[in-house]
Amino acid sequence: MTRVRNTWPVRPTVRYGKHVTEALRTETVGGVIMLAATLAAIVWANTPWSSSYARLQKYELNPDWLGLRHMDLAHWASGGLLAVFFFIAGLELREELTHGELRNPRDAALPVIAAAAGVAVPAVVYVALTAGADGDALRGWAVPTATDIAFALAVLAVTFSDCPGPLRAFLLTLAVVDDLIAITIIALFYTSHLAYGPLLTAVVLVALYGLLQARGVRTAWVHVPLAVLAWYFAQRSGIHATVAGVALGLLTSGRPTPDERPTNAEQADHVLRPISAGLCVPLFAFLSAGVALGGDALSAVFGDRVALGVMAGLVVGKFVGVLGGAWTAVRLGLATLGSELRWREIAGVAALAGVGFTVSLLIGGLAYPDPEQFERVTTAVLIASVLASAIASAVFRHRVRQRAREAEAG
Structure with a gap:
């Protein structure tokens, strides 16, 4: 009789690790982890040990040989970790352009026009x-x-788990186009000092990366060093390095292979999405969202026109922009609503678009280097995101009950 070797300490660990990484590839789990990191930061920032949280944010980690000055942990999170997040956004945008809603201009018109209006009106x-x-x-x-x-x-996913597929596709496409517009805004309006040597080097490296991807080169030992160097020189150039992340994601090849192996884009997404959802975005949230929520702090927020503008823009502007843009596009014949979508569901997505956490905090940090002003902006983003989530949840739950009644009547 063959003796079976006991490998219990190894195999379950590997199996559970696979379960964890698969869970991190779902939006719900990633959102929950980011929310937990945000709450942890807020709790820490409102304890007697809040000064230690501030010291952690400002702890500088910039070896001289890198040539990156004044890079504290908060800047590493926004400039480094979020580059991975935006790389994933670039992959998603390429997927939408190749196989998704953006492939057909007629189908793409509704979320694209809604996204553009959802940027302009706020x-x-x-x-x-x-x-x-x-x-x-x-x-x-x-x-x-x-x-x-x-x-x-x-x-x-939590409030409308059985939502129609086209509604989820509408929200995903809307958010991806929204991120593309946001990263373009960062490149054009929040870049003050350019170093042309590093910028040219970054452009050449990104172009070389794209060329090798187009030629079918598959080894990560070539693409990863090129991507890291492109990020580094983009950071040195003065352009926010997340721009390089989006560009690299867009250039990553999604072309099928003759042997039916995963494409470069699929492989990159498979490896990096759990890292982004489980590490990069939560760490950014943890290092950015720690704000004081005492009476004086909240009074300062509601007495600050910048903070009020942020809240009104996210809660009111996003809703009016997304819903109004979609309605106008349909009324003018530029887009069609689709048989599976209802205006009440679009209204829920329009309210949900006011959840502006990651990129809003990134732009807030670029717009307001002053810590006190940035803290008020961060608090405003948090308040607006909670309000937008609550409004959208109420709309979706009402829609769930309505669909249940329709099913019973049918």
């Missing part, structure tokens, strides 16, 4: 509320323009 609302304010108030016009993919999809 900016107008913000400018209207902050016009004439002292200081650099108008620098934050782009803060309320972004939708957080992970949070929004997590709320949708």
